[in-house]
């Protein structure tokens with residue numbers, strides 16, 4: 001490389017002083033420029049580059065660099081300039097100052113999330129030890145409600161990528177891209193397309209936060225090895241106009257793909273991950289309802305997968321509904337007599353009604369009459385009011401539960417009747433909200449519930465995050481009184497009812513089931529996740545609660561017991577997989593050995609296979 005000193009003596013002599021000075025300056029500029037552009041030879045690829053602060057440039061890596069360096073899929077799809085990176089960082093910093101001046105809000109929770117996230121980046125073992133030992137305090141940070149705010153602010157909070165991103169631009173590349181992930185073994189994938197994150201709507205690529213949060217619980221509650229989990233975002237665009245206009249948004253800045261094009265991308269993703277990791281389990285999370293049902297039907301008989309919002313939520317709701325029956329001092333077998341009003345007919349609401357009516361029907365004899373009788377115990381109200389068979393363009397998934405014309409006259413209700421009217425006329429034992437509408441169980445609705453035919457009406461305000469809860473426990477206990485059984489999707493504190501009495505606030509969230517469903521499927525080696533396995537999980541959660549607890553209105557365990565309950569749920573799933581002849585075994589434990597295990601031995605087997613956050617002995621071996 002030429003430098004200033006390489007000007008020959010004869011040339012120096014032949015030039016006028018000014019010309020020589022100009023030439024020297026020119027040459028020195030050229031030298032500096034050439035030095036800056038000299039390629040840096042890297043001896044690492046993929047994640048090792050992203051974790052090296054000297055070489056990492058995050059989202060500013062161009063697409064060709066991502067391909068050259070094995071980074072495709074390890075970063076959100078948008079390529080940004082270094083100035084945009086700085087703008088994003090400064091915007092985030094300023095927002096924090098602004099919020100702090102306005103008083104405490106999500107900011108305080110987000111600050112905790114940032115500190116935990118930094119620990120997660122530095123030392124996974126320590127991060128999970130902190131999380132497991134303080135799960136009650138930190139589950140609301142890494143999971144709902146704070147994870148909702150994290151997703152909303154993701155582009156600002158983004159520092160270091162976690163997980164994989166498959167975008168519409170990666171069509172035809174996924175089969176090779178999966179090899180950019182460093183781990184040869186992946187047990188659990190949580191995948192989202194960001195189209196319905198909690199009750200916050202379409203957050204596009206920013207929804208990756210929910211997949212990360214769910215996998216944190218897989219590690220903390222189920223003891224899945226953190227080196228074998230993979231959060232995934234499938235970015236097919238977003239219909240969130242605000243994000244589309246945001247220059248700092250990290251996802252594809254185009255509207256969502258629909259129809260067959262969309263399905264082809266998800267198909268390609270499934271083929272790619274199962275081709276590299278044939279034993280992986282894929283949990284679908286927070287897909288908008290129309291795709292949630294369709295993709296579940298498409299894959300559930302061929303792949304080890306389940307949809308948490310449809311199936312996990314259903315199981316948790318069933319366990320809680322059975323708990324509410326017991327809280328009335330009645331046996332679980334009385335469940336089919338409960339009248340249940342459900343607000344919300346999306347993936348979660350319909351998933352609950354489907355599974356709960358099947359549970360009732362089984363208790364009634366599992367025949368056609370039983371199914372008809374079970375169906376008639378549910379009233380579903382959506383954004384357009386009560387769903388009846390007179391509904392024009394009725395959603396096919398809701399159709400089986402539409403109230404019949406003959407029943408309507410008898411009940412004095414009409415198509416589209418409001419929630420208040422329905423509660424007044426039906427006098428339900430339970431109202432269950434999966435509507436994503438905060439405050440939907442208004443004072444009037446709660447007043448109407450006072451006329452419930454139950455001695456202990458139950459309220460499930462299951463929508464997330466906190467601001468979307470259909471009502472708060474304070475509202476429920478103050479309006480209905482101490483008899484009410486209350487649960488919510490995001491955590492609330494118990495309510496002091498005076499005279500030493502406590503109004504228990506249960507957390508009715510699928511986090512009590514999905515970790516055990518995943519772990520049980522893994523340890524049984526079941527090729528699919530059957531209805532029976534899901535039912536076994538729900539029943540184990542229901543029976544986990546002791547009589548004296550449910551009589552006090554405690555229908556779900558506290559988060560502090562989540563590791564223990566997950567172990568029990570996983571063992572129930574393993575046993576059901578064995579009973580259904582679906583289990584193919586795991587590592588040394590083949591199907592025959594699994595079948596020989598007693599109930600107690602199955603629980604031990606699960607416990608022994610759970611990862612614990614302890615530093616392993618590390619030794620150096622030369623290649």
Ligand SMILES: NC(=O)C1=CN([C@@H]2O[C@H](COP(=O)(O)OP(=O)(O)OC[C@H]3O[C@@H](n4cnc5c(N)ncnc54)[C@H](O)[C@@H]3O)[C@@H](O)[C@H]2O)C=CC1
Pocket residue numbers: 196197198199200288289308309313316343344345346347348349381382383384419433434435436437440462463464465468488489490508509510511
């Ligand atoms: N606690 C838990 O474990 C879980 C909670 N959820 C929560 O459930 C909520 C809904 O989830 P999806 O079903 O997937 O969403 P979705 O958007 O598909 O469904 C929402 C439903 O609520 C209905 N709705 C809207 N306004 C209403 C109103 N004023 N009255 C009655 N119904 C109304 C809509 O018509 C729709 O049927 C979300 O907030 C989500 O966070 C979801 C899964 C698990």
Ligand SMILES: CC(=O)C(=O)O
Pocket residue numbers: 144197198199286308309463464489509510511
């Ligand atoms: C808990 C959960 O899965 C949801 O709110 O979507």
Ligand SMILES: [Mg+2]
Pocket residue numbers: 198285286308309
């Ligand atoms: Mg969800």
